[in-house]
Amino acid sequence: MFTTIELFAGAGGLALGVEKAGFDTIGLIEWDKDACDTLSKNRPNWKVIHDDIANISCQDLEKYFEIKKGELDLLSGGAPCQAFSYAGKRLGLEDARGTLFYHYAVFLEKLQPKMFLFENVRGLLTHNGGKTYATMLDIFEKAGYNIQKQVLNAWDYGVAQKRERLITIGIRKDLSKKINFKFPEPHSYKPVLGDILQNVPESIGVPYGENKRKLFDLVPPGGYWRDIDPKLAKEYMKGCWEMEGGRTGILRRLSMDEPSLTVLTSPSQKQTERCHPTETRPFTVRENARCQSFPDEWEFCGNVMSQYKQVGNAVPVNLAYDVAKSIFDALEKGKS
Numbered sequence: 263m264f265t266t267i268e269l270f271a272g273a274g275g276l277a278l279g280v281e282k283a284g285f286d287t288i289g290l291i292e293w294d295k296d297a298c299d300t301l302s303k304n305r306p307n308w309k310v311i312h313d314d315i316a317n318i319s320c321q322d323l324e325k326y327f328e329i330k331k332g333e334l335d336l337l338s339g340g341a342p343c344q345a346f347s348y349a350g351k352r353l354g355l356e357d358a359r360g361t362l363f364y365h366y367a368v369f370l371e372k373l374q375p376k377m378f379l380f381e382n383v384r385g386l387l388t389h390n391g392g393k394t395y396a397t398m399l400d401i402f403e404k405a406g407y408n409i410q411k412q413v414l415n416a417w418d419y420g421v422a423q424k425r426e427r428l429i430t431i432g433i434r435k436d437l438s439k440k441i442n443f444k445f446p447e448p449h450s451y452k453p454v455l456g457d458i459l460q461n462v463p464e465s466i467g468v469p470y471g472e473n474k475r476k477l478f479d480l481v482p483p484g485g486y487w488r489d490i491d492p493k494l495a496k497e498y499m500k501g502c503w504e505m506e507g508g509r510t511g512i513l514r515r516l517s518m519d520e521p522s523l524t525v526l527t528s529p530s531q532k533q534t535e536r537c538h539p540t541e542t543r544p545f546t547v548r549e550n551a552r553c554q555s556f557p558d559e560w561e562f563c564g565n566v567m568s569q570y571k572q573v574g575n576a577v578p579v580n581l582a583y584d585v586a587k588s589i590f591d592a593l594e595k596g597k598s
Contacts, residue, residue: 264593269339269366273300273572279582283590289327291315296564297572304560319365323372334375340382341366343389355401370405377589378432384413386428407432418448420580422458423522423553441596446584456518458552466566467546468529478542484517486510522553527574555580
């Protein structure tokens with residue numbers, strides 16, 4: 263079985279997809295205690311490390327994880343997007359100091375896994391005029407990896423949600439002739455909310471206040487603020503009324519005939535609302551988890567806002583599975 267270590271593991275969306283693809287998870291690092299509790303509750307056999315990654319990356323990682331340099335099959339995870347310094351003309355690891363990505367790169371340098379999976383928001387491509395991602399790619403290459411990258415939409419991979427992620431795959435250069443990775447092909451069928459909002463287990467959620475609920479009662483499925491009396495909409499939107507653009511996220515009710523918009527970390531944010539298609543309320547934690555393709559048996563720990571945050575920050579499980587399965591297949595073929 264192929265081995266993997268995951269950094270910035272969150273509540274386990276990526277790790278669950280990687281496990282489903284056939285990998286043996288030998289360690290996960292996460293700073294948030296509730297997310298660690300979630301991981302440990304659902305997978306007591308996983309080595310869940312609740313710590314600041316800076317406290318781990320400086321150690322002898324071979325000894326810490328009981329694995330020799332070059333033996334690990336996959337390093338996975340996605341560091342939050344942060345600006346770098348641009349001290350030298352040849353950008354390298356030192357320019358990334360002070361960022362969480364730096365520690366991902368240190369793991370890569372020290373463990374030299376056969377492959378890595380680095381996922382992030384699409385916006386990383388244009389962050390700081392593209393310099394941030396360019397520096398990351400430079401660091402990956404200097405660590406000894408050939409890179410493949412692609413933006414994937416979770417809706418193409420069995421997830422009833424429009425959610426784009428930038429997926430960066432690295433293959434260690436000495437293995438690049440043996441390991442041939444191809445990104446997964448989009449599925450022929452793209453699920454919608456009507457496919458996943460049936461028989462959802464009851465769970466905690468946060469209701470709308472009375473005034474917002476009365477307004478949302480006026481919004482049809484698939485509609486938003488333009489579908490109600492302009493006077494009422496203007497009163498609700500206040501300063502947003504004068505903004506340019508469609509502002510289609512304000513007073514937005516989803517439809518059973520469409521996928522969810524990107525699941526967020528809070529149940530109700532004025533400019534990015536996602537009202538339930540047929541009931542006047544935000545999605546519950548469990549409904550959001552369905553939109554992220556978590557299995558119903560995956561339990562989340564912590565208070566209601568912590569659970570919303572864990573689900574919203576996760577990589578959709580089905581997307582993670584398809585990418586990880588392609589990695590697994592590439593490693594498998596590379597053995598022969």
